[in-house]
Amino acid sequence: MADKILKELTIKVWRQKNAKAQGKFETYKINNISTGTSFLEMLDILNEELINGGTEPIAFDHDCREGICGMCSLFINGRAHGPDDDITTCQLHMRMFSEGETITIEPWRAGAFPVIKDLIVDRTAFEKILQAGGYISVNTGGVPDGNAILISQDDAEEAMDAAACIGCGACVATCKNSSAMLFVSAKVSHLAKLPQGKVEAARRAKSMVAKMDEMGFGNCTNTGACEVECPKGISIGNIARLNREFLVAKIKD
Amino acid sequence: MTVLNSKIPAGPIAEKWSSHKAAIKVVSPANKRKLDIIVVGTGLAGGSAAASMAEMGYNVKAFCYQDSGRRAHSIAAQGGINAAKNYQNDNDSVHRLFYDTVKGGDYRAREANVHRLSEVSGEIIDQCVAQGVPFAREYGGTLSNRSFGGVLVSRTFYARGQTGQQLLLGCYASMNRMIGQGKIEMHERSELLDIVIIEGKARGIITRNLVTGEIERHSAHAVVLATGGYSNVFFLSTNAMGCNAGAAWQAYKNGACFANPCYVQIHPTCIPIHGEQQSKLTLMSESLRNDGRVWTPKKKEDAVKLQKGQITANDIAEEDRDFYLERRYPSYGNLVPRDVASRAAKERCDEGFGVNETGKAVYLDFKYSIERLGKDVIEARYGNLFQMYEKITAANPYELPMQIYPAIHYTMGGIWVDYNLMTNVPGLYAIGEANFSDHGANRLGASALMQGLADGYFVLPYTIGDYLADEIQVPRIDVNHQEFVKKEKAVTDRMTRLYNIKGTKTVDSFHKRLGNVMWENIGMARNEEGLKLAIKEIQAIRKDFYKDLRIPGDYDAMNIELEKAGRVEDFLDLGELMAYDALDRKESCGGHYREESTTEDGEAKRDDENFAYVSAWEYQGEGKAPKLNKEELVFENVKLTQRSYK
Numbered sequence: 001m002a003d004k005i006l007k008e009l010t011i012k013v014w015r016q017k018n019a020k021a022q023g024k025f026e027t028y029k030i031n032n033i034s035t036g037t038s039f040l041e042m043l044d045i046l047n048e049e050l051i052n053g054g055t056e057p058i059a060f061d062h063d064c065r066e067g068i069c070g071m072c073s074l075f076i077n078g079r080a081h082g083p084d085d086d087i088t089t090c091q092l093h094m095r096m097f098s099e100g101e102t103i104t105i106e107p108w109r110a111g112a113f114p115v116i117k118d119l120i121v122d123r124t125a126f127e128k129i130l131q132a133g134g135y136i137s138v139n140t141g142g143v144p145d146g147n148a149i150l151i152s153q154d155d156a157e158e159a160m161d162a163a164a165c166i167g168c169g170a171c172v173a174t175c176k177n178s179s180a181m182l183f184v185s186a187k188v189s190h191l192a193k194l195p196q197g198k199v200e201a202a203r204r205a206k207s208m209v210a211k212m213d214e215m216g217f218g219n220c221t222n223t224g225a226c227e228v229e230c231p232k233g234i235s236i237g238n239i240a241r242l243n244r245e246f247l248v249a250k251i252k253d
Numbered sequence: 254m255t256v257l258n259s260k261i262p263a264g265p266i267a268e269k270w271s272s273h274k275a276a277i278k279v280v281s282p283a284n285k286r287k288l289d290i291i292v293v294g295t296g297l298a299g300g301s302a303a304a305s306m307a308e309m310g311y312n313v314k315a316f317c318y319q320d321s322g323r324r325a326h327s328i329a330a331q332g333g334i335n336a337a338k339n340y341q342n343d344n345d346s347v348h349r350l351f352y353d354t355v356k357g358g359d360y361r362a363r364e365a366n367v368h369r370l371s372e373v374s375g376e377i378i379d380q381c382v383a384q385g386v387p388f389a390r391e392y393g394g395t396l397s398n399r400s401f402g403g404v405l406v407s408r409t410f411y412a413r414g415q416t417g418q419q420l421l422l423g424c425y426a427s428m429n430r431m432i433g434q435g436k437i438e439m440h441e442r443s444e445l446l447d448i449v450i451i452e453g454k455a456r457g458i459i460t461r462n463l464v465t466g467e468i469e470r471h472s473a474h475a476v477v478l479a480t481g482g483y484s485n486v487f488f489l490s491t492n493a494m495g496c497n498a499g500a501a502w503q504a505y506k507n508g509a510c511f512a513n514p515c516y517v518q519i520h521p522t523c524i525p526i527h528g529e530q531q532s533k534l535t536l537m538s539e540s541l542r543n544d545g546r547v548w549t550p551k552k553k554e555d556a557v558k559l560q561k562g563q564i565t566a567n568d569i570a571e572e573d574r575d576f577y578l579e580r581r582y583p584s585y586g587n588l589v590p591r592d593v594a595s596r597a598a599k600e601r602c603d604e605g606f607g608v609n610e611t612g613k614a615v616y617l618d619f620k621y622s623i624e625r626l627g628k629d630v631i632e633a634r635y636g637n638l639f640q641m642y643e644k645i646t647a648a649n650p651y652e653l654p655m656q657i658y659p660a661i662h663y664t665m666g667g668i669w670v671d672y673n674l675m676t677n678v679p680g681l682y683a684i685g686e687a688n689f690s691d692h693g694a695n696r697l698g699a700s701a702l703m704q705g706l707a708d709g710y711f712v713l714p715y716t717i718g719d720y721l722a723d724e725i726q727v728p729r730i731d732v733n734h735q736e737f738v739k740k741e742k743a744v745t746d747r748m749t750r751l752y753n754i755k756g757t758k759t760v761d762s763f764h765k766r767l768g769n770v771m772w773e774n775i776g777m778a779r780n781e782e783g784l785k786l787a788i789k790e791i792q793a794i795r796k797d798f799y800k801d802l803r804i805p806g807d808y809d810a811m812n813i814e815l816e817k818a819g820r821v822e823d824f825l826d827l828g829e830l831m832a833y834d835a836l837d838r839k840e841s842c843g844g845h846y847r848e849e850s851t852t853e854d855g856e857a858k859r860d861d862e863n864f865a866y867v868s869a870w871e872y873q874g875e876g877k878a879p880k881l882n883k884e885e886l887v888f889e890n891v892k893l894t895q896r897s898y899k
């Protein structure tokens with residue numbers, strides 16, 4: 001498709017020097033952006049202009065720029081990862097915007113994700129949840145042959161659906177309660193779907209949920225907003241599975 | 254003068270690894286507790302090494318520059334991981350994987366290392382399955398396989414188009430278990446900026462905390478670099494934005510040899526460059542070549558019309574399509590290795606048959622496999638890749654062929670290591686893409702993941718014991734040692750020097766300039782004149798960099814421009830070394846294509862007589878030409894032949 005040029009855009013962006021400072025919106029103009037340019041490339045161009053003009057560039061998180069590492073974030077025009085479905089911000093392209101538009105950019109906002117600078121937030125609360133039990137306890141070596149554990153194609157596919165979570169945090173950012181249920185349920189489901197993970201499924205569900213609460217994420221009230229904004233199409237069906245796993249674990253206690 | 258001792262064990266190739274394992278030292282569990290190991294990098298190589306060594310009982314400190322260990326660049330690998338399991342009964346074996354890899358690498362890898370890699374490959378799959386990696390399965394529940402470029406068997410295991418992600422989540426989960434148990438101390442958003450050597454041994458690192466800007470000292474009995482590749486020296490590449498050569502470069506400056514820097518892999522199936530504003534190139538997995546056919550128009554008129562946007566691929570009649578890979582390489586067809594496929598695409602585009610407005614693209618067409626297998630099958634196999642392609646290009650690959658073009662993708666060169674994966678600096682190890690070892694001048698698809706995990710799970714955890722067994726009497730290293738103080742000061746001086754240039758140009762502008770020089774002269778084709786020119790141009794860019802760099806923001810706080818400046822400074826030096834290496838190697842091999850060395854029918858021409866060696870470059874001090882050491886490669890088990898895929 002032939003790319004067009006957006007002659008002028010207005011960028012309203014959250015600037016915050018560090019975790020302790022007060023943040024506020026700043027407004028910038030940017031010209032001549034090709035619609036084939038990605039959103040982050042647009043920010044790169046804006047940053048070049050800011051630096052050339054003697055201003056500090058806007059800090060934002062990103063790395064792979066292929067929609068897989070989960071590092072990019074950004075709340076764009078009121079939506080996590082911006083105005084397109086099933087994508088991360090690095091995959092968002094400027095063809096989703098129109099001439100003369102004002103684009104508002106904010107960081108993920110959630111108590112458990114404090115702002116570090118500008119648009120960068122601290123998501124280590126997710127890692128803490130994983131460290132509490134998001135694994136199968138197996139040491140390197142001393143494992144059976146891969147084909148000794150038969151797994152039906154459907155189970156493998158379902159496990160893969162859940163395992164596709166990239167840990168971006170869009171679900172938390174978009175949830176009015178800042179709940180981490182979709183993320184946690186994806187992890188729990190992935191491992192609970194597989195025979196290797198069943199052995200410690202109950203323990204895992206309990207310790208991860210306990211950690212999630214401890215880290216200050218809100219409760220899930222089944223609004224489903226998380227599923228809508230998840231770039232990897234993680235289903236809220238996983239939340240039901242987590243609840244089941246959790247319940248079974250409690251009954252066993 | 255550095256003496257390179259590869260420590261390749263004696264004996265028949267198939268017994269080298271087992272006899273070596275039997276001979277090397279083992280550290281007792283009680284003593285492992287007293288030993289600290291630093292692992293820099295948490296990709297597949299670093300993550301698997303950190304988890305395995307922590308499980309064994311060592312105290313591990315792990316570092317990465319991202320906000321989470323799981324975001325290492327390995328996460329982006331799409332297509333799959335090789336292993337010689339012969340689950341498909343297609344006559345695969347350890348020997349065949351070994352042979353394919355040595356041949357695929359154009360006979361510039363070490364036989365012994367490659368054989369070991371093939372031997373442990375099967376165990377990797379078992380390990381990953383046990384961790385819960387959801388590999389694709391057949392209806393009967395057994396593991397599924399597919400084929401990749403450069404081989405005639407199906408030995409690639411995969412988890413949709415997200416294999417790297419799933420493998421990394423597997424080893425990251427193992428790391429998390431060890432972090433939870435206090436056996437791994439994890440440092441995110443931390444960047445290695447120097448290595449501390451005490452009495453000739455690597456004893457620690459200096460890092461910058463990327464959130465606070467603080468310079469930190471960390472000590473250990475051994476230091477492992479698992480910091481990935483340096484493709485970003487080209488600015489545009491398929492690598493993540495933060496990928497860098499910093500750690501490898503510090504190793505080099507501290508005495509470790511840098512091997513084969515000019516061996517760069519060009520991946521044939523990337524989304525073409527769209528314009529000036531681009532920041533990176535996106536790979537389309539090589540697995541697509543299993544079902545996609547590569548072609549350009551036969552007639553130049555058609556190509557011109559395509560370039561002007563007057564017609565689409567669908568307007569070109571069947572008989573006017575040139576399936577040039579199938580034409581030139583009938584036995585491998587679309588599945589020739591990457592270097593061959595990339596050069597063939599460049600050749601077609603250089604001749605004027607390119608299919609997009611820049612003339613730098615060829616088609617990867619799924620029409621034929623959709624006709625043969627149905628859209629559903631293709632969607633199940635590659636759906637997420639097709640979706641990704643459409644998001645980026647706004648074109649639907651189910652209806653129109655994909656446009657692809659080669660891009661810089663992987664670096665076979667890296668820090669020189671011996672058979673134990675130790676550099677020539679005692680106590681300093683390098684694993685995964687950061688080392689030079691197993692791929693020779695070209696890497697076959699699905700082999701990088703295999704090497705990273707082989708090193709991390711099944712090689713380093715054994716070989717490091719051989720060194721550490723002699724270190725158990727050494728008490729925990731004190732970070733107040735004068736060498737730490739000295740190195741911390743050197744880092745601070747370097748960073749303040751960059752910060753205080755206060756010029757007018759951005760870091761990225763220098764990086765782009767360097768990238769241009771690299772792509773033009775040290776990219777898909779090289780010649781003596783271009784390489785000499787590149788050295789001059791890089792030196793000029795460096796001069797300008799030190800004069801006119803601008804870094805805004807605060808010095809002692811999060812400062813992304815300062816981070817990038819350090820990386821680009823290293824890239825400038827590395828780029829120059831790559832040119833030196835490419836100049837020395839007057840043959841064509843794998844990813845290194847010297848225009849002066851070609852066969853009559855336009856294929857790359859190797860010169861085994863004069864160049865069957867690893868170039869291990871040694872740092873001689875600032876502004877001095879590097880010194881070349883050679884490790885002669887000895888081939889006892891494979892016969893060196895012209896690499897043919899016809």
Ligand SMILES: Cc1cc2nc3c(=O)[nH]c(=O)nc-3n(C[C@H](O)[C@H](O)[C@H](O)COP(=O)(O)OP(=O)(O)OC[C@H]3O[C@@H](n4cnc5c(N)ncnc54)[C@H](O)[C@@H]3O)c2cc1C
Nearest residue numbers: 294295296297298318327332333445481685686699701702
């Ligand atoms: C798009 C893409 C697709 C690919 N697909 C495949 C495939 O299908 N099959 C295959 O076999 N291979 C594939 N590869 C290649 C393969 O992914 C890589 O070679 C491999 O993952 C490298 O792993 P690694 O652990 O060595 O390094 P990486 O995964 O790059 O990890 C490097 C680590 O080092 C850290 N680091 C780097 N520098 C520093 C520093 N100075 N201080 C602190 N930390 C640092 C990073 O934070 C990171 O944790 C692909 C590559 C790309 C780019």
Ligand code: SF4
Nearest residue numbers: 165166168169171230
């Ligand atoms: S569940 Fe979806 S939105 Fe939430 S962290 Fe995972 S990928 Fe991101």
Ligand code: FES
Nearest residue numbers: 063065070072090
């Ligand atoms: S930068 Fe990796 S997902 Fe966006």
